Amino acid sequence: MLNLRGGNYSGNQSKKEMKKHNFYAGPAILPKSVMRAAGKAVSNFHNSGLSILEISHRSKQVVSVMEESESLVRELLGVDDNYAVLFLQGGASSQFFMAAMNLLPADGKACYVDTGTWSTKAIKEAEKFGQVSVIASSKDKNYNYIPKRYRVPEDASYLHLTSNNTIFGTTHHWWPKTEVPFVCDMSSDIFSRPVDISRFGLIYSGAQKNLGPAGVTLVIVRKDLLGKVKRSIPTMLNYQTHIDKKSSFNTPPVFPIYVSMLTLRWIKDKGGVDAMAKRNKSKAGLLYREIDRNPLFQGTAAKKDRSWMNVTFLLNRPELEDKFLAACDAAGCIGVKGHRSVGGFRASIYNAMPRNSVKVLTEIMADFAEKEA
Amino acid sequence: MLNLRGGNYSGNQSKKEMKKHNFYAGPAILPKSVMRAAGKAVSNFHNSGLSILEISHRSKQVVSVMEESESLVRELLGVDDNYAVLFLQGGASSQFFMAAMNLLPADGKACYVDTGTWSTKAIKEAEKFGQVSVIASSKDKNYNYIPKRYRVPEDASYLHLTSNNTIFGTTHHWWPKTEVPFVCDMSSDIFSRPVDISRFGLIYSGAQKNLGPAGVTLVIVRKDLLGKVKRSIPTMLNYQTHIDKKSSFNTPPVFPIYVSMLTLRWIKDKGGVDAMAKRNKSKAGLLYREIDRNPLFQGTAAKKDRSWMNVTFLLNRPELEDKFLAACDAAGCIGVKGHRSVGGFRASIYNAMPRNSVKVLTEIMADFAEKEA
Numbered sequence: 001m002l003n004l005r006g007g008n009y010s011g012n013q014s015k016k017e018m019k020k021h022n023f024y025a026g027p028a029i030l031p032k033s034v035m036r037a038a039g040k041a042v043s044n045f046h047n048s049g050l051s052i053l054e055i056s057h058r059s060k061q062v063v064s065v066m067e068e069s070e071s072l073v074r075e076l077l078g079v080d081d082n083y084a085v086l087f088l089q090g091g092a093s094s095q096f097f098m099a100a101m102n103l104l105p106a107d108g109k110a111c112y113v114d115t116g117t118w119s120t121k122a123i124k125e126a127e128k129f130g131q132v133s134v135i136a137s138s139k140d141k142n143y144n145y146i147p148k149r150y151r152v153p154e155d156a157s158y159l160h161l162t163s164n165n166t167i168f169g170t171t172h173h174w175w176p177k178t179e180v181p182f183v184c185d186m187s188s189d190i191f192s193r194p195v196d197i198s199r200f201g202l203i204y205s206g207a208q209k210n211l212g213p214a215g216v217t218l219v220i221v222r223k224d225l226l227g228k229v230k231r232s233i234p235t236m237l238n239y240q241t242h243i244d245k246k247s248s249f250n251t252p253p254v255f256p257i258y259v260s261m262l263t264l265r266w267i268k269d270k271g272g273v274d275a276m277a278k279r280n281k282s283k284a285g286l287l288y289r290e291i292d293r294n295p296l297f298q299g300t301a302a303k304k305d306r307s308w309m310n311v312t313f314l315l316n317r318p319e320l321e322d323k324f325l326a327a328c329d330a331a332g333c334i335g336v337k338g339h340r341s342v343g344g345f346r347a348s349i350y351n352a353m354p355r356n357s358v359k360v361l362t363e364i365m366a367d368f369a370e371k372e373a
Numbered sequence: 374m375l376n377l378r379g380g381n382y383s384g385n386q387s388k389k390e391m392k393k394h395n396f397y398a399g400p401a402i403l404p405k406s407v408m409r410a411a412g413k414a415v416s417n418f419h420n421s422g423l424s425i426l427e428i429s430h431r432s433k434q435v436v437s438v439m440e441e442s443e444s445l446v447r448e449l450l451g452v453d454d455n456y457a458v459l460f461l462q463g464g465a466s467s468q469f470f471m472a473a474m475n476l477l478p479a480d481g482k483a484c485y486v487d488t489g490t491w492s493t494k495a496i497k498e499a500e501k502f503g504q505v506s507v508i509a510s511s512k513d514k515n516y517n518y519i520p521k522r523y524r525v526p527e528d529a530s531y532l533h534l535t536s537n538n539t540i541f542g543t544t545h546h547w548w549p550k551t552e553v554p555f556v557c558d559m560s561s562d563i564f565s566r567p568v569d570i571s572r573f574g575l576i577y578s579g580a581q582k583n584l585g586p587a588g589v590t591l592v593i594v595r596k597d598l599l600g601k602v603k604r605s606i607p608t609m610l611n612y613q614t615h616i617d618k619k620s621s622f623n624t625p626p627v628f629p630i631y632v633s634m635l636t637l638r639w640i641k642d643k644g645g646v647d648a649m650a651k652r653n654k655s656k657a658g659l660l661y662r663e664i665d666r667n668p669l670f671q672g673t674a675a676k677k678d679r680s681w682m683n684v685t686f687l688l689n690r691p692e693l694e695d696k697f698l699a700a701c702d703a704a705g706c707i708g709v710k711g712h713r714s715v716g717g718f719r720a721s722i723y724n725a726m727p728r729n730s731v732k733v734l735t736e737i738m739a740d741f742a743e744k745e746a
Contacts, residue, residue, distance in 0.1 A: 020422040024429040027627060035424045039415035042408060049393040051408045053586035056397040056708060089462035093623035097607035128605050208624055213426035215588040215626030232501050234470035250466035251581055253588030254400060335429060
């Protein structure tokens with residue numbers, strides 16, 4: 001039995017016309033209204049007769065985009081003036097070293113919690129700059145949980161966390177108790193729920209999951225933590241440069257920032273991060289319930305650490321994997337194949353993912369189990 | 374007298390409808406056909422039912438964009454397999470330090486020719502990594518010429534040049550005679566003319582003048598020059614990382630690369646860089662002839678070093694500057710105000726600038742001189 005209300009699982013439409021349900025892990029789904037407005041800005045920005053792609057970053061129009069983007073980040077996450085909000089380039093991968101370069105004195109110590117591939121990369125880059133102590137890890141169980149009950153040394157410069165682990169489908173649903181400021185990679189769950197910004201010294205996030213297209217990185221940094229390292233930092237790698245020049249020391253990635261601004265407006269219109277959290281919890285619940293109910297599937301992440309953004313699951317009969325992926329494909333569900341580190345499947349259901357698309361996926365799973373029973 | 378054939382200098386149209394002639398220095402004009410195709414890809418990429426903004430960088434479609442972009446760069450500039458072609462983030466401003474970080478041994482020496490603001494910045498960043506010798510400069514005359522007749526020490530690791538100086542309107546129309554490989558910032562004139570790639574060790578270029586929108590940086594590097602420095606380089610800052618992973622070690626800026634690919638296709642369709650050079654020389658000639666002929670105006674750059682990309686000029690009666698800018702504005706010519714370092718005016722007339730728009734500007738100048746005579 002397959003409920004077709006929201007899906008396109010009928011096979012009557014040509015592939016070209018079929019509505020797609022985009023479960024890519026990133027670059028990932030953005031709201032349809034954002035994409036429409038973005039396409040329009042490429043053709044004719046604000047009826048200026050020019051494309052947003054060809055306007056000077058010093059023009060009033062682009063300066064206004066930069067200002068509104070910053071202001072929306074501050075409003076949605078409750079970021080006060082003690083923090084700078086920056087739009088940089090180079091992805092979270094560049095923040096792995098920039099965080100340590102700017103915040104870890106050569107004779108200091110940084111603590112890291114290792115919750116998967118991205119944490120591991122962050123650790124590797126930080127080790128080039130000072131002492132790095134990995135105080136907890138879930139590597140023993142292929143990162144299927146978030147480590148708990150570890151102690152954070154009070155003399156650490158910062159504690160690095162990866163709030164959501166895209167590959168392993170785990171999330172910090174709580175934060176460690178410590179006075180040490182967090183440095184946090186929020187690439188895959190920023191704006192998906194409220195956070196208490198005052199606990200964080202630095203938040204960084206590649207845009208291409210919950211915020212915008214690839215090509216811009218959001219950085220939120222507590223200004224009083226800067227300027228304490230003695231090393232010589234190239235101008236472009238010093239957060240202070242970008243604070244002083246309001247993210248326009250050099251030409252910023254205008255279009256990715258513009259699309260991010262449109263997404264932030266959409267989040268605000270939908271009720272902000274509280275509304276997002278409610279919606280995300282409910283969407284994820286729908287999928288986890290099907291995984292737990294369906295005898296053919298099992299989740300990979302520890303239940304209390306399950307991500308609302310990336311839902312990882314396996315088939316109990318792995319020989320059916322290709323067949324299941326074909327069923328997904330036939331219904332317009334794309335990007336469901338799991339990362340090679342975990343295998344199986346991963347459904348990335350970021351803010352912009354309609355509840356209905358999640359429902360279509362659960363229906364495919366139910367139908368598949370029935371057929372294969 | 375004003376020839377209205379191509380212009381919109383009639384005042385009959387509302388500002389909203391008026392055709393714009395975009396003389397911005399960067400982000401700058403791109404071909405209309407590129408903007409149309411880019412807007413379409415944002416709405417629906419290759420009839421996939423998805424936007425190019427929400428497709429995984431590991432998808433076949435995006436991998437194909439990366440491959441075609443590289444292949445077009447190789448074809449248009451004649452880049453052989455001894456060189457890598459990379460699409461990175463962070464702009465030329467990041468290449469200022471990455472070039473030295475990757476190519477200048479701590480006990481080595483790099484030579485720089487100082488031809489203006491961007492050269493000066495490149496020098497400042499390189500000094501953090503080794504000995505930097507500024508072997509020639511045109512600072513004595515506010516960078517209005519390209520230094521000549523200097524000697525390049527044979528033991529230098531590289532000679533850094535800025536091929537075209539956006540702010541000062543000067544260009545290298547010749548290259549120094551030396552066996553030392555050039556490291557060259559071609560941000561504002563790449564693909565505007567043919568170059569003998571074999572003279573270059575490293576070419577870098579922010580996209581936002583002749584190539585695409587802001588947010589991607591083209592790097593062409595001779596592979597045998599790498600791996601010779603001993604310092605520890607963060608993974609993201611090591612050219613070798615991006616060579617090994619074909620510019621997809623981390624998520625590349627997909628959309629800026631896609632638009633660059635469209636522009637490269639356009640250049641190829643128009644006859645390649647030889648055709649661009651012919652067209653650019655002719656367009657620039659049109660404007661310089663008006664500057665030289667018109668008693669109200671004078672060029673700022675030494676005649677033999679005049680840029681084909683950025684034409685800088687002054688009013689002989691500076692009190693008329695605002696009035697002239699208003700005349701430009703009334704005719705839809707935007708971005709003509711000069712950089713504060715030079716004053717006066719700057720018309721940036723990159724590859725995509727139609728000859729007709731240049732003509733409109735010369736007509737405004739002629740008309741203005743007649744009225745003010």
